[in-house]
Amino acid sequence: MHHSGKSNYALITGASSGIGLELARLFAADGIPLILVARRTDRLEALQAELSALVTVKLFACDLSDATARTHLLDALTEQQLKIDYLVNNAGRGQFGDIAENDWSDTDAMLQLNMVALSHLTRSLVPVMKQRGFGHILTVASTAAFQPGPGMAAYFASKAYVLSYSEALAYELKNSGISATCLCPGATQTEFFSQAVMEDSGLVKGKQLPTAAEVALQGYQAMQRGKAVSIHGLFNRLRIFSLRSAPRAIVTAITASILKRDQ
Numbered sequence: 001m002h003h004s005g006k007s008n009y010a011l012i013t014g015a016s017s018g019i020g021l022e023l024a025r026l027f028a029a030d031g032i033p034l035i036l037v038a039r040r041t042d043r044l045e046a047l048q049a050e051l052s053a054l055v056t057v058k059l060f061a062c063d064l065s066d067a068t069a070r071t072h073l074l075d076a077l078t079e080q081q082l083k084i085d086y087l088v089n090n091a092g093r094g095q096f097g098d099i100a101e102n103d104w105s106d107t108d109a110m111l112q113l114n115m116v117a118l119s120h121l122t123r124s125l126v127p128v129m130k131q132r133g134f135g136h137i138l139t140v141a142s143t144a145a146f147q148p149g150p151g152m153a154a155y156f157a158s159k160a161y162v163l164s165y166s167e168a169l170a171y172e173l174k175n176s177g178i179s180a181t182c183l184c185p186g187a188t189q190t191e192f193f194s195q196a197v198m199e200d201s202g203l204v205k206g207k208q209l210p211t212a213a214e215v216a217l218q219g220y221q222a223m224q225r226g227k228a229v230s231i232h233g234l235f236n237r238l239r240i241f242s243l244r245s246a247p248r249a250i251v252t253a254i255t256a257s258i259l260k261r262d263q
């Protein structure tokens with residue numbers, strides 16, 4: 001589906017596990033070479049070993065919540081003259097708990113990762129895509145983007161930023177040959193919930209969740225088609241549609257009751 005001939009790179013953030021890892025497999029299967037970014041190098045090396053029979057795989061260990069580390073990454077891409085046709089802003093994480101009780105430095109690092117890092121990478125890589133008149137940007141938000149989330153307030157708000165940013169980007173890039181797609185998964189089987197220490201939340205406990213591979217495939221196809229927003233799952237789509245006419249206070253209260261620990 002991508003343009004013919006030798007393809008330029010796909011840069012995927014958060015490729016060491018979950019949805020990002022499955023996206024890497026999809027790009028590799030289509031013969032698109034990879035630049036994989038995350039902190040855990042052992043995981044990245046394992047994925048490189050798996051996929052390098054199919055495509056060139058370059059690894060960059062980077063803590064994306066750190067502005068200096070991001071600048072080093074971007075400088076290395078320029079120095080190595082790596083051409084990027086696909087930018088996948090997937091890295092992100094959650095923080096569970098009420099605002100008054102959360103550790104601020106942890107919230108701060110999450111906001112840097114979920115919002116600032118993807119804005120920084122997008123701002124840096126889009127101008128070159130514009131010069132070439134080709135590119136696809138896939139950004140992973142969440143169904144959390146559509147309502148406030150008491151008990152996970154900063155995470156939900158960060159995803160509202162991601163959705164709004166990606167939709168505006170898609171508009172700005174109209175007729176430029178570059179698409180911007182925002183994938184909004186609902187709760188998905190990844191390391192997200194153990195990382196956020198929320199396996200007991202009513203959102204996941206006892207629930208049958210879709211796999212990261214299913215969610216990644218939907219996002220990948222939506223990106224190749226240039227769709228602006230792709231919400232995973234019929235139930236999620238219906239629920240988000242119903243939010244449009246519901247009073248915000250009621251939506252907030254229902255979300256709070258779903259998120260709280262299942263006693």
Ligand SMILES: NC(=O)c1ccc[n+]([C@@H]2O[C@H](COP(=O)([O-])OP(=O)(O)OC[C@H]3O[C@@H](n4cnc5c(N)ncnc54)[C@H](OP(=O)(O)O)[C@@H]3O)[C@@H](O)[C@H]2O)c1
Nearest residue numbers: 014016017018019038039040064092142187188190191192
């Ligand atoms: N799972 C869900 O239910 C769900 C639902 C909606 C949206 N999402 C979104 O989907 C995206 C992918 O998450 P996932 O569910 O696949 O979770 P995951 O398995 O925990 O993967 C998160 C990825 O982000 C990377 N990452 C975390 N902190 C980082 C940092 N400081 N610097 C660089 N990379 C970092 C992780 O790599 P390292 O730890 O190696 O750095 C990992 O590769 C996130 O944006 C998440 O918000 C997930």
